[in-house]
Amino acid sequence: xxDELNQGKGNVKSPADYYISSLSLITSIQGGxxxxxxxxxxxxxxxxxxxxxxxxxQLLMSxxxxxxxxxxxxxxxxxxxxxxxxxxxxxxxxxxxRLYKISNRVTGESNNYEVYTLNFCSxxxxxxxxxxxxxxxxxxKISEIIEDILKNYLKVVKPMSISKTQGVYDFxxxxxxxxxxxxxxxxxxxxxxxxxxxxxxxxxxxTDGFWFKxxxxxYKQKPYRTxxxxxxxxxxxxxxxxxxxxxxxxxLDLFDTLGAITNGTFSNRVIxxxxxxxxxxxxxxxxxxxxxxxxxxxxxxxxxxxxxRLKKTVYDTPPEDLNHGTLRMVASNSExxxxxxxxGAPNSLSNDIFIxxxxxxxxxxxxxxxxxxxxxxxxxxxxxxxxxIVDFEIYKPSPTDYTTTKDNVARVRDPMLSGKYLVSAVRHxxxxxxxxxxxxxxxxxFEEKIGSFDNSNATLKALVNGEQA
Numbered sequence: 135x136x137d138e139l140n141q142g143k144g145n146v147k148s149p150a151d152y153y154i155s156s157l158s159l160i161t162s163i164q165g166g167x168x169x170x171x172x173x174x175x176x177x178x179x180x181x182x183x184x185x186x187x188x189x190x191x192q193l194l195m196s197x198x199x200x201x202x203x204x205x206x207x208x209x210x211x212x213x214x215x216x217x218x219x220x221x222x223x224x225x226x227x228x229x230x231x232r233l234y235k236i237s238n239r240v241t242g243e244s245n246n247y248e249v250y251t252l253n254f255c256s257x258x259x260x261x262x263x264x265x266x267x268x269x270x271x272x273x274x275k276i277s278e279i280i281e282d283i284l285k286n287y288l289k290v291v292k293p294m295s296i297s298k299t300q301g302v303y304d305f306x307x308x309x310x311x312x313x314x315x316x317x318x319x320x321x322x323x324x325x326x327x328x329x330x331x332x333x334x335x336x337x338x339x340x341t342d343g344f345w346f347k348x349x350x351x352x353y354k355q356k357p358y359r360t361x362x363x364x365x366x367x368x369x370x371x372x373x374x375x376x377x378x379x380x381x382x383x384x385x386l387d388l389f390d391t392l393g394a395i396t397n398g399t400f401s402n403r404v405i406x407x408x409x410x411x412x413x414x415x416x417x418x419x420x421x422x423x424x425x426x427x428x429x430x431x432x433x434x435x436x437x438x439x440x441x442x443r444l445k446k447t448v449y450d451t452p453p454e455d456l457n458h459g460t461l462r463m464v465a466s467n468s469e470x471x472x473x474x475x476x477x478g479a480p481n482s483l484s485n486d487i488f489i490x491x492x493x494x495x496x497x498x499x500x501x502x503x504x505x506x507x508x509x510x511x512x513x514x515x516x517x518x519x520x521x522x523i524v525d526f527e528i529y530k531p532s533p534t535d536y537t538t539t540k541d542n543v544a545r546v547r548d549p550m551l552s553g554k555y556l557v558s559a560v561r562h563x564x565x566x567x568x569x570x571x572x573x574x575x576x577x578x579x580f581e582e583k584i585g586s587f588d589n590s591n592a593t594l595k596a597l598v599n600g601e602q603a
Contacts, residue, residue, distance in 0.1 A: 149376045149513030152569035154178075155226065156216035157193075159233070161205050169205060171195070171213070176249070180215070180227070180562040184520040187313045188256035188339045191215075191231065198247040202236065209234055213254045217516045217562070227341050227516035227562070232257045256339060258288050262312040270306045273485065275299050276323040279307075280316050280337065280346055287312055293343030297351060299335065300324040304484040313337075316346075322492055325350065331428040332495030334503070340519035340560075349503050349556070349578075350429040352521055357554055360525040361512055361573075377513050381570070383528070386507040388550065389436070391448065398460030399501040400437065400449040404494045406466035411473055415466065418458070419494035421449035421502070425579075431523065432553045432579040436505055440587040464489055504558070507576045508551065514562060514569030522557045526575060549582035 157178070159169040177194040193213070201207070210233075217227040231254040239250035267287060271279050277299040284290045301324060307315050316337050323335035330350035337346045363380040394400050400421040407414050425435050441447055444456075452458050468490060470483050510526065518524070529545040555575035563570050588594060 149379070150568045150570075151220060152514055152516075152564060153218045153221045153223070154216065154564070155218060155221075156214050158214045159201075159205070159207075160212040160214060160230075161207070162210065163205050167205070169201065174199075174201065176565070178215070178562070178564040180217075180560075182338075182340050182520040182560045184336060184338045184340075184556070184558045186338060187262070187317070188259040189229065189231070189341070190253075190255040190259075193252040193254070194249070195252060196247060196249050200248075202248075202250070207233070207236070209236075212257075213252065217564075219514070219516055223516075225517055229341060230257070231255060232260050234260060258290060258339075259313070261288055262314070266309050266311055267307050267315050268309040270304075272304045273302045274305070275302055276319050276335075277346065279303075279305065280319055283312055283316060284344060290344060292339075294345075295343065296346045297329065297335070297348060298326040300326055301488055302485050303487060320346070321496055322487065324488060324491055331424065332499050333492035334495070334499040338520060340521055341516075342519060345521055347521070349499065352556060353429050353431045353523065353578075355523045357525040358518060358522045358557075360527060361510060363510070363526075363528040377515070379513070380526075380528075381511040381513075383508055383510040383526075385551070386509055386574070387504065388506055394501065394505070395448060395459060397497060397501055398494075399498050399505070401451060401458070402460035402462070402494055402498060403451070403458035404490065405461070405463045406468070406490055406493075407463065408466050408469060410467070411469050413469060415468070415490060417490045417494050418451045419498050420451065421498070422447070423449075424495070424498070430579040431556060431577045432581045434580045434583040436502070436579060436584075438584045438587050439589065441589045445589075462493060464493060466490065502578045503556065504576045505578055506550075506580075507558075507574065508555070509572065509574050511570055511572050514564065514571050516562065518557065518560060518571060518573065520557050520560050523554055524557055524573070524575065525554050527552050547581075549580060553577060553579075553581035 154172060157171045157175060159171055161167050161169060171193065174195040174197050175193065176196050178191070180189065180191040182189050213231045213233055215227065215229055215231065233252055233254045235253040237251045237253060239248060241248045265287065267283065275298060277296050281294070281296045284294060284296075303322070305319070310318060320335050320337050322333075324333050325331070325335060325348035330348040334349040335346065336349060337344070339345070359378055361378050361380050363383055398419065402419045404417045405414060406417065421437070422435070437448055439447060444453060446452065466489050467484060468486050468488070471486070508526070528548045528551050530548045555577045557573055558576045559574035561572040563572065
């Protein structure tokens, strides 16, 4: 463990510093005992995912005292973790987890020690896997149903932040596991009017508790911190700069136009059919129209105005004589209560499930949110969590910038990779004398506008139409 200076909050000696004030195994031995795990610790790993439901982690242990046998470890134990950046930090990462598995258990050659991994997760995940819900809800918002499941079925005592959703629904929950049910409900949910466009509600846990939010609501946050990939100019005397310096980064996804076209990210069509009213509707998702109304992380669109040989952009609907490449056909009930011949039996009709709103939007919006994805490694930070917004700064490659002896060279931010990102995954990794945090970041837009395409240029038209010289 790194040394700490006892001079107040944030008094960090090096970027790799950390202080574990508690790493304990809570067992049933002798009516309940607490075992300090720090002497056995080789590596601690904590993982959060904004598209997952709960936090999980692993402890790599080196045990010369036979702890597993002496304390009869059987998978009903709890692990408590209280992690701080410094001893005086007043915002620790604090959580109790459920131990559920021991893996990779290996005995030393002389049989005087063993190495193994303790796998743990939030208690709510085990409860979700243990129980199912089969219940009807009539005239309820999806946010109300999710809150009811968390409070009355999972008995959650952690903080919760549940954003209200549009519309009221009649649902019969089909005997699914608890988190499986919440994820299923989330796919139908629409943000409350004024809180976002489309259908981008997600459910996740971070160190602050459980969240049910729209992506667009998360995008409105101010950046938690600006991280810079700037190894050459790192000032070793400036601790704030060291804490925001990126050790390394990896581009996971920058763009995939073929994939976006295939899965309907920029444009898709849904045909709905109402079997009672015998009516049909066609609903198109157009990224350009959506982008003008929705909240984005950054200021500029992911694509430009380039038109193909059919004179259509990637977000345009197809010509009349061609159907849409990404096409879905589903049943709808949107107009049933408006029909005179059905109005005599209002109680026999269910509430509108708004399939024309969520079906064309849901898949496209989740894909857009992850259109640009990178992974960065930073000095360990127990406060950063999934669901936060951060700013990432990297410069355009230029040999002049790094070989000149002048101090006043102005380097230019890379407009594609720099900008604000949503933290979609976090892994805290603590070893004997080091603490790093690995962040997976994603965004749905750029901080600078992509250049326009001159569709009237004859030479360019010939090239993009595949004409050969």
